[in-house]
Amino acid sequence: MSTADRLVTAAAELLDSGGESAVTLRAVGAAVGMSHNAPYKHFHNREDLLAAVATVDFNAVAATWAQLRASQREPLERLLGALEVMITFSVEHPARYRLLFNNPSIAAQGGPLTHAAHRALDEFALVVETCQAEGVLPNTPSSTLAVIIFATLHGLLDADASGRLRPRTGWNSVLTGMRAFIELLG
Amino acid sequence: MSTADRLVTAAAELLDSGGESAVTLRAVGAAVGMSHNAPYKHFHNREDLLAAVATVDFNAVAATWAQLRASQREPLERLLGALEVMITFSVEHPARYRLLFNNPSIAAQGGPLTHAAHRALDEFALVVETCQAEGVLPNTPSSTLAVIIFATLHGLLDADASGRLRPRTGWNSVLTGMRAFIELLG
């Protein structure tokens, strides 16, 4: 495992355990047994390191979705499965989820991160397309429908993270809301 | 205008001009001609000051929506108008928008902020209800439908802020996407 990879892993673990503010270069350096200056030999700055974490996570999510697409489950089950992957990730790694979808300054970096984000959303769009081909979802342009569905998912996750979802809807999970939403579409 | 109000106004202006990182207590203090320590006499800490900005903004949005509801426009136009209010706010005050809907640690503070957020979302739900009564929107429980619509709006705004909306959909604005979405519902 390269030093760069170990730094990214350490940053991801710090995000999980203490949130974004816990990811100081000093803490990252200490986690890999180096000085607080070591990250600068592998990343341009702190944001660049965080972007590397996001890139890894986008690729991991995309890979999970690709696996799901290759499975033999029913189209609608595949879509709900894809949503569940994202929901689970946001629950288990809230700070890293925010890095993926709530951080304009990091998204603006472009480069490999943008590429990974595109790849992930393309994979999601393919799952949506399968549902459309089977008549489970309306026949609007698949790229825009995928964006709408994903936007709704993200919006519900954010509302949930802010504690504004449960008291208002009574839903026991974001997935319950997404089921209701997909039913509205179909 | 009380010192507390001036501090909140200064913080809001700093958010607009330089984003959240520009809101240092030293900058806020200087903006009102006081020391960097003055805010502590009116707010518990930096987060508390930011929460006060969010509270003011939630109330302003709620007031605009209330005005819209009292107008004599068509139900669907009122809904689109309500969406446009939020879109405009997010474009003109991106950092303050993120404070309202993208900041779990601030939302978790509870108190007047949570109250203002509820008031705003209640107002939005009433606009949705009117559309349902007129048969423009499906007849699901209005509180959950309002949450779904708002979640989709927020998701599209976030995708737009991350630069991931236009290249994928070609929509010239988030409102275009919301029109497509509402058409899907109706």
Added chain:
DNA sequence: ACCTGAACACCGTTCAAGT
């Protein structure tokens, strides 16, 4: 009650120096 200025324990980042 409200405000100031010094002080403290942090940060990210830069730079000279080492291997």
Added chain:
DNA sequence: ACCTGAACACCGTTCAAGT
């Protein structure tokens, strides 16, 4: 090429002191 340690210019927050 990779890494270290000192240094710099910041932060939020605390505290003693003033009015």
